Amino acid sequence: MKDEILKLLKENNEFVSGQDISDSLNVSRTAIWKYINQLREEGYLIDSVTRKGYKLIYTPDILTYGEIAEYLETDYIGRKIIHFDSIDSTNIKAKQLAAEGAKEGTVVIAEEQTMGRGRLGRGWVSPKGKGIWMSIILRPNIDPIDASKVTQIGAAAVWSALSKVGVDAYIKWPNDIVLNGKKVCGILTEMSAELNRINYLVIGIGVNVNINSQEIPKEINNIATSIKAEVGHDVDRKFITAEILNNFERFYNELIKYGSIKTSIEICRKASILLGREIKIITNKGERRAKAIDITEQGELLIEENGKIEKLISGEISVRGIYGY
C-alpha cells in the first residue's frame, strides 16, 4: 500500500487530497497518515496541508521497490524487494529468508552492508548509498553441480546493464566485472542443497556505483574502482538495479525453461578479459600459469597448459602481475 500511495503522489505534481487517496486505494485516512510517515522516515519530503492533502517534494536516492518499479520489466525477479537502510550482509539475510520459505525472485537490497561478504570468507566494502548491494533468492530445479551457471547469468546481467548506461566493462570469469582493469562488481553465489537437489540458491551482487575514488579504502584501491570514479559523475543506481534484474530474469528463464545459458555465455565470451590471454590460476596447492582458451556452454573456463586442455568450474584467476591488473 505504501508503494501505491507513493506512486499516486509521483503521478500528481500537485496536492492529492487524503479523500482522493482513500477513495482510489480503498484505504483509511489514518492508514494513509501512517504510510506517509513511513515514507518520510525513508527520506521522502512530503508536504501536508489541511484541506489540500499531500504533495511529494523530494525523492531520496534509495533502492526500494517504490523507486525501482518504474524501470522493472520482470514477472517475478524483484517483484518483492526487502529493503534495509543498513544490514550485515544481504546474502546472510537472503539465506535466512530463503530457509524460512521466501519465494523465488525475492530480492534483498541494502543501502549499506556492515559485514559485506566476498568469497572464501573475504569481505566486501559496501558504503552507504554508494553502490548496489543486493541478493536474489532462487529455487532452480537443476543439479547442484550446475549452480555456478547462475554466477555466469549474474555476470552477463550486470555487464549488459552497465553497457546500457554506456559503461564499457569486461567480465573476469567467474565472478567479477572489471572496469579499466579494476574490479567494479563482484558476485557471490551460495546455496543450500542436498545431493541432487537445490533447496535454494542466493546470488549476491555488489556493484560499486557512486563511490568517490578517494572513498575507496587504501587497501583495495589498486584493485577496486567504481563507475563514478571511472566516468567522473554520478550514475542512476535505480535504473542500473532494475536493468540488472530485467536482464537476470531473461537469462535465468533460459536456464529454467531450456536448461541452457547460451545467451549469458555469449556475453561472457564477448566481454571476457581472460580469453586468449595468459592467466594465473591460484589454488590452495599453489599457483600455475595457463592460457584461457574459451568459456564452454556450461560456463566452465577452458584452459591450456603445456598443450593439455582442461576445464575449470570455478576458481581464483589472476591476470594481475602478468598484464598489470
Ligand code: BTX
Ligand atoms: P571476492 O572474494 O572475489 O572479492 C573480495 C575481495 O575483493 C576482497 O578480499 C577485497 O580484496 C576486494 N574488495 C572488497 N570490497 C570490494 C569492493 N567494494 N569493490 C572491489 N573490490 C573489493 C566477490 O568476492 C563477491 C562479492 C559479492 C558482494 C555482494 S554485495 C551483496 C551480497 N551480500 C554480500 O555480503 N555479498 C554480496
